[in-house]
Amino acid sequence: MNDAPELLSVRNLTVDFATAEGLITAVDNVSFDLREGEILALVGESGCGKSATALALLRLIANPPGRIASGSVAFRGQDLLRASEDEIRDIRGNRIAMIFQEPMTSLNPVLTVGRQIGEPLMLHEGLREEALLEKCVKLLESVSIPEPRRRMGGYPHQFSGGMRQRVMIAMGMGCAPDIIIADEPTTALDVTIQAQLLELLRQQVETHRTALMLITHNLGIVARYADRVNVMYAGRIVESAGADDLYERPRHPYTIGLLRSVPRLDQPTAAKLVPIPGQPPDALRMPQGCAFHPRCPFAVARCRAEAPALREVGAGHAIACWVDVDG
Numbered sequence: 001m002n003d004a005p006e007l008l009s010v011r012n013l014t015v016d017f018a019t020a021e022g023l024i025t026a027v028d029n030v031s032f033d034l035r036e037g038e039i040l041a042l043v044g045e046s047g048c049g050k051s052a053t054a055l056a057l058l059r060l061i062a063n064p065p066g067r068i069a070s071g072s073v074a075f076r077g078q079d080l081l082r083a084s085e086d087e088i089r090d091i092r093g094n095r096i097a098m099i100f101q102e103p104m105t106s107l108n109p110v111l112t113v114g115r116q117i118g119e120p121l122m123l124h125e126g127l128r129e130e131a132l133l134e135k136c137v138k139l140l141e142s143v144s145i146p147e148p149r150r151r152m153g154g155y156p157h158q159f160s161g162g163m164r165q166r167v168m169i170a171m172g173m174g175c176a177p178d179i180i181i182a183d184e185p186t187t188a189l190d191v192t193i194q195a196q197l198l199e200l201l202r203q204q205v206e207t208h209r210t211a212l213m214l215i216t217h218n219l220g221i222v223a224r225y226a227d228r229v230n231v232m233y234a235g236r237i238v239e240s241a242g243a244d245d246l247y248e249r250p251r252h253p254y255t256i257g258l259l260r261s262v263p264r265l266d267q268p269t270a271a272k273l274v275p276i277p278g279q280p281p282d283a284l285r286m287p288q289g290c291a292f293h294p295r296c297p298f299a300v301a302r303c304r305a306e307a308p309a310l311r312e313v314g315a316g317h318a319i320a321c322w323v324d325v326d327g
C-alpha cells in the first residue's frame with residue numbers, strides 16, 4: 001500500500017464538448033487520487049477521454065467547444081477548478097508539468113529551444129544569465145541531448161521527433177514539479193527511445209518523489225512502470241487497481257479483453273491474441289446502461305438498462321461492472 005501524502009484528488013470530474021452534431025461527454029464523473037512518488041497509468045482505447053481528463057486538471061480544455069461541467073480537482077488541498085488565473089498559471093509548469101501528446105503543438109516554432117527551456121526557470125525560479133544557462137545545459141544533458149550548449153540555439157524544427165520529446169521532458173522537469181502528466185509521451189518514437197525516455201521519467205520520480213500520471217494505450221509500458229492503473233472506457237474509469245493486481249487478476253470484462261488483445265511478457269508466447277470484438281461507442285450515441293455492454297461477452301439484462309458505478313471488489317481494487325467475472 002502506498003501511504004505517501006496525497007497530492008491530487010479528483011472527484012466527479014465531467015467534461016463536455018459542444019459539437020455541431022450534439023453534446024459529447026468526453027469525461028464522465030471521473031474520480032481518482034495521486035500520491036507523492038506514485039506512477040499512475042491511465043489507459044484505454046483512442047477517444048476514451050484520457051487527454052481530456054489530463055487537460056481538465058490544469059484547466060486547459062478549450063472553451064468553446066469544451067467545458068468542465070462539474071467536479072473538483074484538489075492539488076494539496078487547493079481547488080484548481082476554482083483557483084484564480086494567476087494561481088493556476090503558477091501551478092502549470094511550476095508545480096504540475098504537462099508533457100503533451102504532440103510536442104510540436106506545445107513547442108513554439110519561432111523561439112529557440114534554449115529560450116523555451118529557460119523561460120519557466122526565469123519566471124518561477126528567478127534564474128538569470130550564467131546560472132540560467134548552466135541549469136538549461138544540465139537539463140538538456142539529463143535527457144541525453146548531445147552538445148547541449150550548441151543545441152540550445154536551435155529551433156524545434158531542427159530537432160528530430162525523439163529529440164523534441166526529450167526537450168519537452170527537460171522543460172517538464174525544469175522546475176522540479178510535484179506532478180508530471182505525460183500524455184502518450186512516446187507513441188511516435190521507436191522502442192529504444194521510448195524505453196530511454198520512460199527510464200528518464202522514472203528516475204525523476206525516484207529522485208525527487210515526483211508523482212507521474214502516465215497516459216498510454218501501451219499495456220506493456222503500464223506493466224513495467226505503473227504502480228496503479230485506471231482503465232478508462234467511454235469517458236469513465238471502469239477498473240482501478242494496483243498494476244500487479246490488474247495483470248494477475250483483471251476483473252472488468254473490458255480490461256480482460258484489453259489484456260488478451262496484446263502480447264504479454266508474463267504469458268507463454270503461444271497465448272493467442274484475441275481482439276475485443278466491435279468498436280468503442282460513438283460519443284454522440286452512447287448505449288443505454290453500461291457503455292461496454294454491446295461488446296461484452298458477459299452482459300446480462302441489467303447491463304443494458306443501468307450504468308454501474310465503481311465498486312470495491314478487493315483491497316484497492318474497484319470495477320464498474322454488474323457482473324464480477326472473477327468474483
Ligand SMILES: Nc1ncnc2c1ncn2[C@@H]1O[C@H](COP(=O)(O)OP(=O)(O)OP(=O)(O)O)[C@@H](O)[C@H]1O
Binds near residue numbers: 024062283
Ligand atoms: N476539441 C474537441 N472538440 C470536440 N470533441 C472533442 C474535442 N477534444 C476531444 N473531443 C472528444 O472527446 C472524446 C475524448 O477525447 P480525448 O482526446 O480525451 O481521447 P483520448 O483518450 O486522449 O484518445 P487518444 O488515445 O486518441 O489520444 C472523444 O470523443 C473526442 O472526439
Ligand SMILES: [Mg+2]
Binds near residue numbers: 050051052101183
Ligand atoms: Mg489523447
